[in-house]
Amino acid sequence: xxxxxxxxxxxxxxxxxxxxxxxxxxxxxxxxxxxxxxxxxxxxxxxxxxxxxxxxxxxxxxxxxxxxxxxxxxxxxxxxxxxxxxxxxxxxxxxxxxxxxxxxxxxxxxxxxxxxxxxxxxxxxxxxxxxxxxxxxxxxxxxxxxxxxxxxxxxxxxxxxxxxxxxxxxxxxxxxxxxxxxxxxxxxxxxxxxxxxxxxxxxxxxxxxxxxxxxxxxxxxxxxxxxxxxxxxxxxxxxxxxxxxxxxxxxxxxxxxxxxxxxxxxxxxxxxxxxxxxxxxxxxxxxxxxxxxxxxxxxxxxxxxxxxxxxxxxxxxxxxxxxxxxxxxxxxxxxxxxxxxxxxxxxxxxxxxxxxxxxxxxxxxxxxxxxxxxxxxxxxxxxxxxxxxxxxxxxxxxxxxxxxxxxxxxxxxxxxxxxxxxxxxxxxxxxxxxxxxxxxxxxxxxxxxxxxxxxxxxxxxxxxxxxxxxxxxxxxxxxxxxxxxxxxxxxxxxxxxxxxxxxxxxxxxxxxxxxxxxxxxxxxxxxxxxxxxxxxxxxxxxxxxxxxxxxxxxxxx
Amino acid sequence: xxxxxxxxxxxxxxxxxxxxxxxxxxxxxxxxxxxxxxxxxxxxxxxxxxxxxxxxxxxxxxxxxxxxxxxxxxxxxxxxxxxxxxxxxxxxxxxxxxxxxxxxx
Amino acid sequence: xxxxxxxxxxxxxxxxxxxxxxxxxxxxxxxxxxxxxxxxxxxxxxxxxxxxxxxxxxxxxxxxxxxxxxxxxxxxxxxxxxxxxxxxxxxxxxxxxxxxxxxxxxxxxxxxxxxxxxxxxxxxxxxxxxxxxxxxxxxxxxxxxxxxxxxxxxxxxxxxxxxxxxxxxxxxxxxxxxxxxxxxxxxxxxxxxxxxxxxxxxxxxxxxxxxxxxxxxxxxxxxxxxxxxxxxxxxxxxxxxxxxxxxxxxxxxxxxxxxxxxxxxxxxxxxxxxxxxxxxxxxxxxxxxxxxxxxxxxxxxxxxxxxxxxxxxxxxxx
Numbered sequence: 001x002x003x004x005x006x007x008x009x010x011x012x013x014x015x016x017x018x019x020x021x022x023x024x025x026x027x028x029x030x031x032x033x034x035x036x037x038x039x040x041x042x043x044x045x046x047x048x049x050x051x052x053x054x055x056x057x058x059x060x061x062x063x064x065x066x067x068x069x070x071x072x073x074x075x076x077x078x079x080x081x082x083x084x085x086x087x088x089x090x091x092x093x094x095x096x097x098x099x100x101x102x103x104x105x106x107x108x109x110x111x112x113x114x115x116x117x118x119x120x121x122x123x124x125x126x127x128x129x130x131x132x133x134x135x136x137x138x139x140x141x142x143x144x145x146x147x148x149x150x151x152x153x154x155x156x157x158x159x160x161x162x163x164x165x166x167x168x169x170x171x172x173x174x175x176x177x178x179x180x181x182x183x184x185x186x187x188x189x190x191x192x193x194x195x196x197x198x199x200x201x202x203x204x205x206x207x208x209x210x211x212x213x214x215x216x217x218x219x220x221x222x223x224x225x226x227x228x229x230x231x232x233x234x235x236x237x238x239x240x241x242x243x244x245x246x247x248x249x250x251x252x253x254x255x256x257x258x259x260x261x262x263x264x265x266x267x268x269x270x271x272x273x274x275x276x277x278x279x280x281x282x283x284x285x286x287x288x289x290x291x292x293x294x295x296x297x298x299x300x301x302x303x304x305x306x307x308x309x310x311x312x313x314x315x316x317x318x319x320x321x322x323x324x325x326x327x328x329x330x331x332x333x334x335x336x337x338x339x340x341x342x343x344x345x346x347x348x349x350x351x352x353x354x355x356x357x358x359x360x361x362x363x364x365x366x367x368x369x370x371x372x373x374x375x376x377x378x379x380x381x382x383x384x385x386x387x388x389x390x391x392x393x394x395x396x397x398x399x400x401x402x403x404x405x406x407x408x409x410x411x412x413x414x415x416x417x418x419x420x421x422x423x424x425x426x427x428x429x430x431x432x433x434x435x436x437x438x439x440x441x442x443x444x445x446x447x448x449x450x451x452x453x454x455x456x457x458x459x460x461x462x463x464x465x466x467x468x469x470x471x472x473x474x475x476x477x478x479x480x481x482x483x484x485x486x487x488x489x490x491x492x493x494x495x496x497x498x499x500x501x502x503x504x505x506x507x508x509x510x511x512x513x514x515x516x517x518x519x520x521x522x523x524x525x526x527x528x529x530x531x532x533x534x535x536x537x538x539x540x541x542x543x544x545x546x547x548x549x550x551x552x553x554x555x556x557x
Numbered sequence: 558x559x560x561x562x563x564x565x566x567x568x569x570x571x572x573x574x575x576x577x578x579x580x581x582x583x584x585x586x587x588x589x590x591x592x593x594x595x596x597x598x599x600x601x602x603x604x605x606x607x608x609x610x611x612x613x614x615x616x617x618x619x620x621x622x623x624x625x626x627x628x629x630x631x632x633x634x635x636x637x638x639x640x641x642x643x644x645x646x647x648x649x650x651x652x653x654x655x656x657x658x659x660x661x662x
Numbered sequence: 663x664x665x666x667x668x669x670x671x672x673x674x675x676x677x678x679x680x681x682x683x684x685x686x687x688x689x690x691x692x693x694x695x696x697x698x699x700x701x702x703x704x705x706x707x708x709x710x711x712x713x714x715x716x717x718x719x720x721x722x723x724x725x726x727x728x729x730x731x732x733x734x735x736x737x738x739x740x741x742x743x744x745x746x747x748x749x750x751x752x753x754x755x756x757x758x759x760x761x762x763x764x765x766x767x768x769x770x771x772x773x774x775x776x777x778x779x780x781x782x783x784x785x786x787x788x789x790x791x792x793x794x795x796x797x798x799x800x801x802x803x804x805x806x807x808x809x810x811x812x813x814x815x816x817x818x819x820x821x822x823x824x825x826x827x828x829x830x831x832x833x834x835x836x837x838x839x840x841x842x843x844x845x846x847x848x849x850x851x852x853x854x855x856x857x858x859x860x861x862x863x864x865x866x867x868x869x870x871x872x873x874x875x876x877x878x879x880x881x882x883x884x885x886x887x888x889x890x891x892x893x894x895x896x897x898x899x900x901x902x903x904x905x906x907x908x909x910x911x912x913x914x915x916x917x918x919x920x921x922x923x924x925x926x927x928x929x930x931x932x933x934x935x936x937x938x939x940x941x942x943x944x945x946x947x948x949x950x951x952x953x954x955x956x957x958x959x960x961x962x963x964x965x966x967x968x969x970x971x972x973x974x975x976x977x978x979x980x
Binding site: 559560579581582584585586587589591593595608609610637639640641642658 | 663678708711713738
């Protein structure tokens, strides 16, 4: 068909890709391989100014060689790129903006580069699209933020270009699917090229070019917490959580944010959890990275199934030896997948529990500080009530049923609610108060010109706060005044906490909206390290029967 | 830049009780403190001497110690604390532990 | 303070200085000398506005194991890294001095003393050496401790224990090396220059202090046991240290000569042979030396379960 004599074209994207790949063809040999020394030239051939580009930057594995190579391109040829990627943890990710190769960023997690992100936005070196949650960003890969070129990483490729992403599959399938099926270009760096892969995670025809990087990709053990560093205060909080929340609601399906409190809880399932008679009643299904501190609970038979966002260094053999619990491929090694696990965390979990740097007087919380655009990764997905949820579980129904004023919006219709729990000591490092009048996120919004203060978990999603003073059951509060009073009651000696009215706190305790350790029957004197099923990394190795191989930095023998 | 010393008394009206024996508890690690707790005739009051490198938390210290004294009904006791930036939660934990040891409770 | 029975089951690594001091001797026998109620804290820290501790980070006292009087020195790593300043140093010096004076008095008054009735000194190290805030006084204290070790020689055995978080480094590494016997757990570390300082001076290529496996196979208990720097390697409970200490405490003082590292022409010769071996081998890693000692499994020796390690390891002979 033609209109006004001009033929309408429907394959501009693939034609564009074909043209770019033709320009790069001289670098690409059999098996789609190219040489590391040709990387910069190849990138100059396939990328155009203003392109939307993804550098695979998960929170664990990093396409670091391709990122460094992109930073070396001629910026008269390539500039003003729009980077869309889940995390920007490497210095080179920000160097791209310093040099002008990149201009705009849409991301989810800043990590160690959070300070530079804020600085670059303020100085006009970077235009910020938005700070997303993982699922939100992944969703936009398929609608309005689809990458034209993606630079990904895998452990191994074979001679045809098939990839093995294995233990740390993480974001790769999502990025590749969004890019390749919109006729974009996918370039992979791999640690080694082999004759035969353990299994194919990404088929060769979704990949345009492969390079064996000069050194293995950077990966960090982000989810290992050394039990030796867990304090008595964290153990008290863990006791409150187990008795007042896990046990109270019998939470079976959940996600644990990473931190020492959740590690303490994991290590107290076989001890305090067992004493409370909770085995089989809680923590049977989890969306979780393979935390080493889960080893005792797994070995003790608490957990039926775990799906992982990513991997964790040192846990490879343990996970492979527990295929009834973890998702492993036909080759026997874990396949993680951030998108699916985040979806499980949002829709299939009854509870999220994590920590934060600040909670305001209404219950909004954020890890943002005045000069760091840190982002939140997955917490906001899992730490939010999934309004699209329709299946019911006992914990979800109970949490929903406890809301005294649900009828104001739903009439007589019952509805469940996800438990969203923040466990914090009232004062953090350097005696900084966790409970504040106003979040530093407001200052950050001003400093970095953000349209909204970056909030990790909104007050209307938050159902419980646990501190050394006790638990605030915010879901049981009839109105915002009662919520704020309950927050004051557990805010200790912070300025917010000092405003608590003892008479009001007493009423809240009678209504079970606030419960102190004494109300819950938790003996503070028992809060010591003898509660932990493992007190050192070496104990974890012993629990695992030698299957856990801790990274060098965690050894103390 | 010298260390800050804070001295104050706390007295509650209800029937107070002292402790059986002097105790020492705690290590002055980062974010932690030690306390000496000794019986002393103070006409029912509790006297506190606190030494800390951190200035500006006088009111906070008074409130935390008041909480401790009113929950334990302590009287005729002298407390000496060496602090290294302990949070109120840690301060209360150490005071309660010392009290439990001094009274056998 | 936990009960004595509970301390025995505690991890030595996690025990504070006072719990170690109490738990290393027989139940109910420990008497603290210059304890927190005496309030001997550091006047230098006070002037500098730094946090002080009533015992200046060192617990000293006396107790018994069986019939043996035991003079105890126990360092607290959580207080300024266990650093030794003027007050803590004086407490160490005077504890050893008391032990020697007590020995002299006992021997003068009782001609029929058995070996197990003669006193010993035990030092539970957890320190990086001199407290930099009071460097001159701290250095002087190190020298005075060394002087006391010489005075104790052939009279009162001085036994070192290392199994706490900070390890034993800096000037106190020298002090430990000059004692009569060293008992370590695999979590203990002994050295002169600490890992972070080596990295700072020589670069990450030479020594990556964040590589804790490297740090432990260079300074840790297993390596020190192979090298002969430590005489006895024990499991990690307080009771394990106490048991090993009990075995040594009753021995005649002459038996300790064989365990020493320095202090005789023969020992100097042995040390020189070690230096010559190092020059000849040019080892790149501790594992090279383990292999030289006859350990075919040198590559995995540090990952072996503890009991298997102790049962099968070959120690370096020169």
